[in-house]
Amino acid sequence: MAEFVEADNFEAIITRIEHKSRKIESLLKQYKPVEALKTALEGSPPKTKDERCKSANWIVVHRAIMAIKDVDSLFSALDPEYYDILMKYLYRGLSTGDRPTCDQCLRIHEKLTEKAGLGCILRCLADTVNTV
């Protein structure tokens, strides 16, 4: 039953991510990188097991993460409810091994740890079900 629902949802999730991607591009053009990151993190599909959805959303989040220039102003505008999901994507970024991505993720990771504490890292590492 669960698989059926998921298969049915696949198209819908991809459509939503595409829509999100267009919205992010327009926000980035308006020099609103934080808004873009929020949009990217919102409605990310951790519950689905479908790797294609996860990858599609990661591409969008990656685009938004790389557009962040000023990390300090990011955290003055980002609400705590985004911390846990952002941490998960930072670890996904670090796992790519891509130099510029890792550099950016580490920069944000340091500030995020300062803000959200070690508990945030543990929630991200311990959760093997809702992966991004």
Add this chain to the structure above:
Amino acid sequence: MAATSIHKFAQCITCHAWSPDLSMIALCPNNSEVHIYKLSEDKWEKVHVLQKHDQIVSGIDWSSRSNKIVTVSHDRNSYVWNQEASGWVPTLVILRLNRAALCVQWSPKENKFAVGSGAKTVCICYYEQENNWWVSKLIRKRHDSSVTSIAWHPNNILLATTSTDGKCRVFSTFIKGVDAKDSAMGNSADTKFGEQIVQLDLCFCWAFGVRWSPSGNTLSYVGHNSMIYFVDEVGPSAAAQSVAIRDLPLRDVSFLSERMVVGVGFDCNPMVFVADESGLWSFLRFLDERKAASSSAKYGSQFSEAFGKFYGQSKYSANNNVEQSRGAHDNCINCILPLAKQRKSSVTRFSTSGLDGKVVIWDLQKQEDLLEYL
């Protein structure tokens, strides 16, 4: 200071328990023995050593009315110790496990005790008068992983368990001939032995340290993902709350009143959680003062500290020692017990023990901001 007494008993303590009058403490110094210490003239004196287990003792409970000690161990056995003129006399309880026993607790009426184990089972043990023998009844095929903690509901029937499959479950342990059908227990007396009342799927990693509030209305347990969970009205319409912790995960919790919970764990510093008038739980503060001043500075230079540690430089350790020496515990705390001679609706004193081998007694009498929750 909230910590009124600190005493180092061993290198490491796996668990501890207090005698009914709180004058003696039984603890396991991370080996197969249980040491009993007595406080005489402000000095702890070792009065008994209980030697019967073959492996590490993982759980001790001292019944407050019948003055019996039950111990469980990784050797898969349990002993009930009776105090007689010659000392403590053990009775073997065969649990019928094929993995280590991990935790033990007397039921409130002390006619049963429960053992959680690595064999994915819970044993409910009771005494059979005619055979002069403790019988173990198993709750099988309910847990998908090791049972890390157990807690008796005050009604003597319901048992809550947490396990490393991340679930918290509540079972009925009604045993014919041991438990009387009592209308005061409500619906729970109608259930069969081993029947699962509820399964809580809040956590996606290991769960530890489950406890009921003094009235049995609220259940609390912790996850290894730095979360603590509070569940009201356990049953079909359970209302759950999750509170994310900023710091390292907890290992054990204790209710001090209906509205206050103390959690202990890898942060080596007890955390206080309180419920407001509407029943909303939140983190209030650490009990030991050391953390508040140092936390921001500590995280700021986290990377350099980590590198310093890596190359064996003294910066991190020196900094760390100064900070640690102010705290009561300096390693993970894995056991917390309220200190009260009878079951009470609120207590102000509790004890903690941990991997640093210390037992610390805490008193909240002078913590004015906390008293309104007690």
